[in-house]
Amino acid sequence: MTNYHVLIISDGTGETANRMLKAAMVQFGEDIFVTRHANVREQDQIKSILERISNENILVLHTFASKELRDYMERLASEQGAQSVDLLGPLMDTLGSLFHKAPVAQPGLLHRVDEEYLSRMDAIDYAIRHDDKRALKDLSTADIVLLGVSRTSKTPLGLFLAQEGWKVASIAIVRGKKLPALLFEVDQKKIVGLTIDPKRLAEMRRARLQRGDMKDKTYAEMDRINKELEYAHSLYSSNPGWPVIDVTGKSLEEISQEVLGALLGKGRKL
Numbered sequence: 001m002t003n004y005h006v007l008i009i010s011d012g013t014g015e016t017a018n019r020m021l022k023a024a025m026v027q028f029g030e031d032i033f034v035t036r037h038a039n040v041r042e043q044d045q046i047k048s049i050l051e052r053i054s055n056e057n058i059l060v061l062h063t064f065a066s067k068e069l070r071d072y073m074e075r076l077a078s079e080q081g082a083q084s085v086d087l088l089g090p091l092m093d094t095l096g097s098l099f100h101k102a103p104v105a106q107p108g109l110l111h112r113v114d115e116e117y118l119s120r121m122d123a124i125d126y127a128i129r130h131d132d133k134r135a136l137k138d139l140s141t142a143d144i145v146l147l148g149v150s151r152t153s154k155t156p157l158g159l160f161l162a163q164e165g166w167k168v169a170s171i172a173i174v175r176g177k178k179l180p181a182l183l184f185e186v187d188q189k190k191i192v193g194l195t196i197d198p199k200r201l202a203e204m205r206r207a208r209l210q211r212g213d214m215k216d217k218t219y220a221e222m223d224r225i226n227k228e229l230e231y232a233h234s235l236y237s238s239n240p241g242w243p244v245i246d247v248t249g250k251s252l253e254e255i256s257q258e259v260l261g262a263l264l265g266k267g268r269k270l
Contacts, residue, residue, distance in 0.1 A: 002057055007082075008036040009049060009062045009073065011107035017061045017087055040064075041107055043072050050080050060084040065092075065105045116165070123162040130169035131155050140186045142169040144263065147235075148194030149173050149228045150219075151204045153247050153255065157194075160252040161259070175231040192259050193236045197248040198225050 008017045014036045025032065037049055046069065050060075060077050062084065064070045070089045077084035092103050129135050130142065132155070139145065143166045146154045150172055158168035171183065183191070205220035218224050236244050243262035247255050 004030060004032040005058045006032050006034045007049070007053070007058060007060045008034060009040050009046065009060060009064075010036075010038055011041050011064050011066065011069065012038065014038045014063070017063050020087060021061060039107075041066075041069070043069065046073055046076060050076050050082070053080050053082055056081070058082050061087055063088040065103065065107045067105065119165045120163055123165050123167050124159060126167040127158040127162040127169075130167075131158060132170055132172050135169075136180055136182050139169055139180075139182050141167065142186070142190060143167045144169070144259065145183065145186065145191045146170040146194060146259075147173055147179070147191065147232075147242070148196075148247075149175075149201075149232050151201055151208065152194040152196050153252070154194060157247075157252055157255055157259070161256050164256075173228070173232045173235060175228045179235065188239070188241050189263065191239075191242045192262060193232065193242050193244040195229065195232060195236075195244055195246050197246075198222060198229060200248050201225050201229070 006021060008014045008021070010017055018034070018036065021034070037045075040046060040049070060073070060082050062070070062073050064073065064086075065088070067089070070086055074084055074086060096102055126142075130139070144158075144161060146158060146168060147170075148154050154170035154172070158170050161168045171180065173179070199222075202220050202222055202225055205214070205225070208214050209217070209220055233244075236242055243259075245255060245258045245262065250258075
């Protein structure tokens with residue numbers, strides 16, 4: 001039985017090469033042994049790895065941002081009698097020709113992008129789990145806590161901010177009911193109150209009634225709406241450290257900018 005050894009060498013995690021190898025191997029019925037070497041960023045590291053090659057049935061897959069390391073890898077593999085495939089170089093060369101510019105050649109950028117993506121996914125999951133008081137015991141882990149009566153855009157705003165990596169919790173204000181005690185145990189600088197024009201709120205609530213999402217016919221009545229907003233503003237007034245954002249007629253992008261500006265300052269780095 002022939003033993004095949006695939007060596008993955010990368011200046012990052014090596015996951016790109018590993019995924020490409022798996023995608024290709026499903027077309028073959030062979031067993032292979034894979035060794036992965038990550039964060040390889042010096043010629044001496046490459047030399048040390050390749051000096052240990054002894055199996056003639058070996059394939060080297062490599063992903064390096066640096067052209068110098070790619071060329072050195074190819075030359076040394078050839079000298080060692082090993083087949084090698086540069087998975088990143090040809091694409092980067094073609095893109096460089098297309099864009100008429102050289103790549104930054106900085107290792108580990110893909111891993112950073114993956115981490116940012118996972119961070120956003122985690123924030124979206126957090127916003128869903130912490131929508132309208134669904135999970136309060138870990139409220140202190142939120143980056144932002146949104147307060148407001150029903151239909152003040154808390155849920156869509158929370159998800160919009162989550163796409164930028166912010167962990168957002170939302171709590172509905174219900175007239176006559178106290179806010180959760182845990183809310184006053186978290187950093188009060190994270191809390192933002194939302195408000196809206198009564199007439200616009202009535203329109204939004206009537207639309208919800210027409211969809212059948214709400215059965216209570218008083219839900220869109222102006223008297224009830226005015227009393228709910230008055231109650232919300234009484235809570236905001238009792239906690240003057242909470243900024244209050246009027247969401248009337250604004251897009252989610254506009255509201256999110258106001259929220260972040262209120263919490264982090266106008267000169268924040270987004």
